[in-house]
Amino acid sequence: MDTKNIIGFQSYEEAQAFLYKAIDYEKLISYQYNASTFNLDRMVRMLEYVRNPHRAFPSVHITGTKGKGSTSIMIATLLEHAGLKTGLFTSPHLVDLKERIQIDHQNISEDDFTDNLNELRPYIQHLLETSPSASPTFFEILTAVCMLYFKKKHIDMAVLEVGLGGRLDSTNVVIPQVSIITNIGFDHTAILGNTLSSIAYEKAGIIKQGVPVISAVEDPEALAVIEKVCKEKGATLYLLGRDIWIEEIRGVDGNGIAFYKHSQSSMNNPPRSPFRKGGRFVSSLFNKGEVNTFDKGGVAKEVRGVVCKIKTWRRTYDSIFLPLIGTHQAKNCALALGALEILQDQGGVSITDETIRDALMQMHCPARIEIIGKDPLIILDYAHTVDSMRFLKNTLLENFKYNKLLLILGLAQDKDLDNILQEIVTVSDLIMVTKSKNPRAALPQELYQRVERLCGKQAKIFHTTQDAIVAAKQIASQDDLICITGSAYVAGEAMQVLKATTDFSGGLERRQVRNVATNLHE
Numbered sequence: 001m002d003t004k005n006i007i008g009f010q011s012y013e014e015a016q017a018f019l020y021k022a023i024d025y026e027k028l029i030s031y032q033y034n035a036s037t038f039n040l041d042r043m044v045r046m047l048e049y050v051r052n053p054h055r056a057f058p059s060v061h062i063t064g065t066k067g068k069g070s071t072s073i074m075i076a077t078l079l080e081h082a083g084l085k086t087g088l089f090t091s092p093h094l095v096d097l098k099e100r101i102q103i104d105h106q107n108i109s110e111d112d113f114t115d116n117l118n119e120l121r122p123y124i125q126h127l128l129e130t131s132p133s134a135s136p137t138f139f140e141i142l143t144a145v146c147m148l149y150f151k152k153k154h155i156d157m158a159v160l161e162v163g164l165g166g167r168l169d170s171t172n173v174v175i176p177q178v179s180i181i182t183n184i185g186f187d188h189t190a191i192l193g194n195t196l197s198s199i200a201y202e203k204a205g206i207i208k209q210g211v212p213v214i215s216a217v218e219d220p221e222a223l224a225v226i227e228k229v230c231k232e233k234g235a236t237l238y239l240l241g242r243d244i245w246i247e248e249i250r251g252v253d254g255n256g257i258a259f260y261k262h263s264q265s266s267m268n269n270p271p272r273s274p275f276r277k278g279g280r281f282v283s284s285l286f287n288k289g290e291v292n293t294f295d296k297g298g299v300a301k302e303v304r305g306v307v308c309k310i311k312t313w314r315r316t317y318d319s320i321f322l323p324l325i326g327t328h329q330a331k332n333c334a335l336a337l338g339a340l341e342i343l344q345d346q347g348g349v350s351i352t353d354e355t356i357r358d359a360l361m362q363m364h365c366p367a368r369i370e371i372i373g374k375d376p377l378i379i380l381d382y383a384h385t386v387d388s389m390r391f392l393k394n395t396l397l398e399n400f401k402y403n404k405l406l407l408i409l410g411l412a413q414d415k416d417l418d419n420i421l422q423e424i425v426t427v428s429d430l431i432m433v434t435k436s437k438n439p440r441a442a443l444p445q446e447l448y449q450r451v452e453r454l455c456g457k458q459a460k461i462f463h464t465t466q467d468a469i470v471a472a473k474q475i476a477s478q479d480d481l482i483c484i485t486g487s488a489y490v491a492g493e494a495m496q497v498l499k500a501t502t503d504f505s506g507g508l509e510r511r512q513v514r515n516v517a518t519n520l521h522e
Helices: 012-020 040-049 068-081 110-130 138-152 196-206 220-233 328-345 353-361 386-399 417-427 444-455 465-475 488-498 510-517
Strands: 059-063 086-089 101-103 157-161 178-181 213-215 237-239 245-252 258-263 305-311 316-322 370-373 377-380 405-409 430-433 481-485
Touching (some): 012 138, 068 328, 178 328, 213 220, 213 328, 316 353, 328 353, 386 417, 405 417, 405 465, 417 444
Parallel strands (some): 059 157, 059 178, 086 157, 178 213
Antiparallel strands (some): 086 101, 245 305, 305 316, 370 377
16 A cells, blocks of 8 residues: 555644545435445454554443443443543534543543544545545544544543444444443434334344343343343343342432432332332422422522432442433443443452442533523433433423423434424423534424424424524523423534533532532432
């Protein structure tokens, strides 16, 4: 391969422009999902060119329909606090491309990004000139940059989030210490299949010979696929609800006062619940209009997060505080703690109970039911599936009291639009449909028509996220709640408008979380 005439990038902007010229499936509306478009051999050859950097460090590999991003951040946070130099690879980014590649919660620098892409450029350029159809995609190049960067920085452990599916994803070149499948639901059905078993087959593609697996999958059809693959691969499977249990979850305010509680119950339940001994979620501790933790504006005072009690096959974690809103985060935490125990058993990690609690209480998951504004309260979440929108709706109803709900919604056109809309628009007082700048975004006019057909409500149309936010803030009273949701791209644009942080370690101040953690009440 002749590389003598290839000049390196002179700036980060130049390197970024080169990357964005590659095929980017995150922006394409439709494409074939097969071993040609998603080619692991192509990824392997590119990594061979830079001497297989992915073999230089151990890793945790995570896939799932929802929750994989939050779980990845939790595991990376725990490993970092255990003293390991920890790499984190996630997608998509919210504001800055460099968010996707982090070490100890610090984004890759522009210089490091440029230098590592420069090292890959001769190989990529050669393919572009000799065999364009065999040239790597945007995500493949980004994955290779990540692996190369992690190797050069001598990380102790990498946490790698799958981009799409699992079986053919470019991250699936690693042999991890543990694989995690958070759950299986309907998303990317035109690509991964329209049955839970077909989607599970793609996700189960990350399972490796003899590598333990942790999962929160509940659907029997999907679980059967995962169990079959684990048996074939000789991989031990740890399940939420069988080997890991959530025994209690409490929503707590800024004073550590519980304003709802979910715990075990003797009532009838599905065959396998994440709650031990067939337990199930029970109702809130309060009834509407009977809450003393709300201020005169009707908004929950300093809503801080959840406290959970989690039991694994080895031990019990009591009073774990997560500065995250929503009971679903307890499931993600249970998976993260299970993964941590496997890593401890393998001898690569040592961490105390106090450090575990300290780590989790300081974590930050941007745009996951996140409060990014007050007076009026503004909630940001990038729910984009039927299940995640249902979680968002239930969390809003359970955690906040407000006069009116103003919904700013932008969805991708390849999503299950009608069912997603039905989950959230029925509880919204004002619906403001918009679109992100991503080419896959559904047109506001289409969302408007669907809302009217589904529930008889008339939405307001805004052609940019910024326009919708400006209008909502002008309309809303202090007692209202503005919820911005529908996609990571809408969330990212909202964060830029509202100047919110994407720092994964930028959660509550230590003083604040210590106050909550030391003043917990039933």
